[in-house]
Amino acid sequence: MKIYLFAGLALLLACCYVGGAFAADSAETESLVFPESYSAGGVSNGGTISGVVKFEGDVPEMKMLEITKDQAVCGAAEKYDESVVVGEGNVLKNTIVYLIDISQGKDFDKATKLEMDQKGCQFSPHVQIVPVGARLTMLNTDKVNHNVHIFSSVNKPVNKQQTKNRRKMPLAGVKKAEGPVSVKCDIHGWMSAWIAYVPHPYFAVTNEKGEFTLEDVPAGTYKLGYWHEACGSNSASPASVTVEAGGTVTQDFALKLK
Amino acid sequence: MKNRNIAFLMLIIGIVVGSLPSVVTDAQDAPEASERGKEVYEESCAHCHGTEGRGDGSAAENLLPRPRDFTRGLYKIRSTEAGELPTDQDLYDIITEGMPGSSMPGWETSLNADDRWELVAYIKTFHEGFKEREASPREITLADKISYSEESVEIGKGLYTDLGCIECHGNIGRGDGTSAPTLTDEWGFQTWPANLTQGWNYRGGFDTEDIFKRFIGGIAGSPMPAFEGDSFLHFGLTSEESKRLTELENKDEMTEAEEEESGLFYEKMDAAVDVALNRTEGMELSTDEQQTYDDAMKVVYEKSWHLANYVKSLMPEERPEPAIGNSVLRSQYVQGALPTIDDTAWETFEARYFPLVGQVVIEPRQFNPTIDAVNVKSFYNDTEVAFLFTWDDRTHTVDETDEETGETLEDALAIQFPVKVPQGPTAPKPYFLYGGRLPVYLWHWKASAPEQVTELTAKGVDNVQVQEVQGDLQVTGTYTDGRYKLWVKRVLKTNDKKDLQLDPGVFVPIAFSAWDGSNGDIGTKRVMTSWYTFVLEPMPSSRRFVYPPLIAILSLGLLVGLRAVVQRRNS
Numbered sequence: 001m002k003i004y005l006f007a008g009l010a011l012l013l014a015c016c017y018v019g020g021a022f023a024a025d026s027a028e029t030e031s032l033v034f035p036e037s038y039s040a041g042g043v044s045n046g047g048t049i050s051g052v053v054k055f056e057g058d059v060p061e062m063k064m065l066e067i068t069k070d071q072a073v074c075g076a077a078e079k080y081d082e083s084v085v086v087g088e089g090n091v092l093k094n095t096i097v098y099l100i101d102i103s104q105g106k107d108f109d110k111a112t113k114l115e116m117d118q119k120g121c122q123f124s125p126h127v128q129i130v131p132v133g134a135r136l137t138m139l140n141t142d143k144v145n146h147n148v149h150i151f152s153s154v155n156k157p158v159n160k161q162q163t164k165n166r167r168k169m170p171l172a173g174v175k176k177a178e179g180p181v182s183v184k185c186d187i188h189g190w191m192s193a194w195i196a197y198v199p200h201p202y203f204a205v206t207n208e209k210g211e212f213t214l215e216d217v218p219a220g221t222y223k224l225g226y227w228h229e230a231c232g233s234n235s236a237s238p239a240s241v242t243v244e245a246g247g248t249v250t251q252d253f254a255l256k257l258k
Numbered sequence: 259m260k261n262r263n264i265a266f267l268m269l270i271i272g273i274v275v276g277s278l279p280s281v282v283t284d285a286q287d288a289p290e291a292s293e294r295g296k297e298v299y300e301e302s303c304a305h306c307h308g309t310e311g312r313g314d315g316s317a318a319e320n321l322l323p324r325p326r327d328f329t330r331g332l333y334k335i336r337s338t339e340a341g342e343l344p345t346d347q348d349l350y351d352i353i354t355e356g357m358p359g360s361s362m363p364g365w366e367t368s369l370n371a372d373d374r375w376e377l378v379a380y381i382k383t384f385h386e387g388f389k390e391r392e393a394s395p396r397e398i399t400l401a402d403k404i405s406y407s408e409e410s411v412e413i414g415k416g417l418y419t420d421l422g423c424i425e426c427h428g429n430i431g432r433g434d435g436t437s438a439p440t441l442t443d444e445w446g447f448q449t450w451p452a453n454l455t456q457g458w459n460y461r462g463g464f465d466t467e468d469i470f471k472r473f474i475g476g477i478a479g480s481p482m483p484a485f486e487g488d489s490f491l492h493f494g495l496t497s498e499e500s501k502r503l504t505e506l507e508n509k510d511e512m513t514e515a516e517e518e519e520s521g522l523f524y525e526k527m528d529a530a531v532d533v534a535l536n537r538t539e540g541m542e543l544s545t546d547e548q549q550t551y552d553d554a555m556k557v558v559y560e561k562s563w564h565l566a567n568y569v570k571s572l573m574p575e576e577r578p579e580p581a582i583g584n585s586v587l588r589s590q591y592v593q594g595a596l597p598t599i600d601d602t603a604w605e606t607f608e609a610r611y612f613p614l615v616g617q618v619v620i621e622p623r624q625f626n627p628t629i630d631a632v633n634v635k636s637f638y639n640d641t642e643v644a645f646l647f648t649w650d651d652r653t654h655t656v657d658e659t660d661e662e663t664g665e666t667l668e669d670a671l672a673i674q675f676p677v678k679v680p681q682g683p684t685a686p687k688p689y690f691l692y693g694g695r696l697p698v699y700l701w702h703w704k705a706s707a708p709e710q711v712t713e714l715t716a717k718g719v720d721n722v723q724v725q726e727v728q729g730d731l732q733v734t735g736t737y738t739d740g741r742y743k744l745w746v747k748r749v750l751k752t753n754d755k756k757d758l759q760l761d762p763g764v765f766v767p768i769a770f771s772a773w774d775g776s777n778g779d780i781g782t783k784r785v786m787t788s789w790y791t792f793v794l795e796p797m798p799s800s801r802r803f804v805y806p807p808l809i810a811i812l813s814l815g816l817l818v819g820l821r822a823v824v825q826r827r828n829s
Contacts, residue, residue, distance in 0.1 A: 068436070068439075069436040069437065145421075147481070153330060156341035156342075157341065159476055159483040159484060160484065160486060161422055161483045161485065162489065163420065163421060163489075163491055164422075165491050166491050169488075170531060171535075172538040173539055175540075186426070186437065186483075187426070187437045
């Protein structure tokens, strides 16, 4: 018995060596860059940074999702992969634009409702900014079971079932800034979204017109970063913007596929 | 004498007390990480888990499930709550016992306990979280276990559907849920939900307590969610309150009083969820809050025990014995017509269990089998033999295209016999893998043509011929709830020389191959058995009612005669 086991193991190992070393997938999504510390307080006479993010190059056709189950709910309308959403005029939706090196400024707007819906078996919004420590409420508008799987690695990963009758499920706040991290539903493999856990409020996600706005920025010069799931980030060479008190500065970006 | 008794008693007590710690071992902590741990790791673990602990050793590529990446701190089998790291004892236990159904062996016999503890300490160095950990991890409490009963199983069965277990694990737990084919793990590799009816393949053991822990703590890194209290519907309500709220919610219109009543329920639930989240976020709970939490969790734990009992009810108590020795495959004799596929006659006896293993002798190989075994029963009469084969496969694949090779993949089963039965137990059998110098006779069934079996003759995997004369085989194949059922009937004697001919009482070698299309099985990439034995159990002869009594009468007569002779002589 043992001899067979050893022989089998030897054979296995031999084959594996022939197969060559296995290289881990290095195409890790680039992360956001956060300041070492941030102190929140009042900002008077801050400036505004705004702009438009455009997509450069041939616009990939949006892939129609293959709905493999719960057709009545998930397959009622055609669904498309939202990893690259380009609007009229080649504007790019779902890009995070943010200040990399801000160390003090305004506090989070506590009135903002932090929600992510599971609707028609897609997450909405596709990219969500969540302050560190704040609770994101997962909604289930569908009358089907979902499971909320958040692939955090700095914070504790989350994988919780949200059954069909559970309309709202708040999630515990996280301890550290991280992200963006991928959000999936294992029950419906095509569902995909991103969450960024952030330590300060100077983050924006571009809308369907590709627009972003960062308000109440204390006067000064900052590194302005972006992140997009398919186009990557500019954290290696961010844009530099100078904000004047009460002024508005414009910074546009043109992003290509990675 | 008295002293000796006392001494003996002391000895007994000594033995009992001395053996106690090994019975009730307290969870232990690992020592500080040392060079010794590194040495043992690099010698025994690094081939699969990689020198840096990233799960990328040289053997990793061919393994499924993949070896664990220790740097992420995601451990599947833990006695700790969701999101927590494992205890040292958890890690030690996995190293000691291994993980059934995966390539991780147990090291109890190959490494001594000290070395295993050194390993625990070294493995922990791969993930920062172990160092940063302030308090010991929250362990799942196993107190208040609800013991197994039919009533508990029934409640658990309802929860199995309500909580959505069915989505991945399927209607009756064979891992064939509609979400099963698309599951991936934290690293993006495909992964399959457990076939809950095969407890012996559970990575972390199949005691009710083990199942309960997987349920509460989740299986980190896999799609299996943790059923933390606050993800339960109506968390914070008692069972009665929950029932009442469902009743209210189902009403078309609520009266003002009912609105108020349900409002109170919602408040109570929100408060309980809030406390649970505070606890997860690391806040200290006040006495009142702790009470709220404990009350809410009591209901959760009860439900979870019921569910664990249900899952336990889905599997046999132990892994079946392979069909060797006394349990070779015996075809039962019946008079008259043989039972058809759905006949209840098949349920009158246990099937024989033939474990399948990946074919790793010839390229392409199968290192990651997904079919556990094929179960077989058989009946025969004076002219025919019928077989019933069943095997679990999570997906029903009839024409899937392999993304790499473009080949069409499908599920299949082959039953293999020698063309000529070897005379006597020492006579050579054909090569187990589709024969060689000595040919084999095969029945090849494919899921795409479930009412048909192709008869083949083979002298090796590269020398397979479809027989010119396809004999008179009757076939029915079905797939339900993750299980294939194949019924085949053939005459005992055929006119084809290439066919095996069957006679009662003759021990015939039999072997099996199976293909799971969705697992990439095709050609030699498959699961299989070596030779087993099959026999048409000889019909008990009616002469047994004649000879033994006859001999008894004769013997008696002889004895009486003898006695008479002796008596006469003596007188």
